[in-house]
Amino acid sequence: MIPVYGQTVDGATRCVHYHSAEDIVAIKFACCGRYYPCFECHAADVTHPAAQWPKSHWSEKAILCGACQSELTITTYKEVSACPHCAAAFNDGCRLHAHLYFEVPAVSS
Numbered sequence: 479m480i481p482v483y484g485q486t487v488d489g490a491t492r493c494v495h496y497h498s499a500e501d502i503v504a505i506k507f508a509c510c511g512r513y514y515p516c517f518e519c520h521a522a523d524v525t526h527p528a529a530q531w532p533k534s535h536w537s538e539k540a541i542l543c544g545a546c547q548s549e550l551t552i553t554t555y556k557e558v559s560a561c562p563h564c565a566a567a568f569n570d571g572c573r574l575h576a577h578l579y580f581e582v583p584a585v586s587s
């Protein structure tokens with residue numbers, strides 16, 4: 479069993495901040511290598527700023543499916559809308575927060 483830190487409320491990585499049916503993903507933070515359900519859990523638990531995964535590290539397994547406990551690479555996670563192992567749907571709203579976890583190439587405007 480992979481440990482998930484933070485304010486989890488159940489065994490599927492839901493937390494006090496995000497706990498809808500589809501909030502079943504935990505993210506391993508690049509800074510400390512620990513899985514947290516969300517950035518707010520990370521901020522509440524540690525004193526260092528959250529680091530984002532640089533694109534060169536997106537082949538790392540840094541996503542945990544709380545439904546089946548499988549680890550996915552960041553690249554895989556970004557390509558799917560459900561777990562490739564157990565078919566559990568992921569929360570699409572998480573994509574709005576992707577920049578908090580993964581380094582997004584700067585968009586020139």
Ligand SMILES: [Zn+2]
Nearest residue numbers: 507509510524
């Ligand atoms: Zn950290």
Ligand SMILES: [Zn+2]
Nearest residue numbers: 493495516519
């Ligand atoms: Zn949380």
Ligand SMILES: [Zn+2]
Nearest residue numbers: 543546561564
């Ligand atoms: Zn799964």
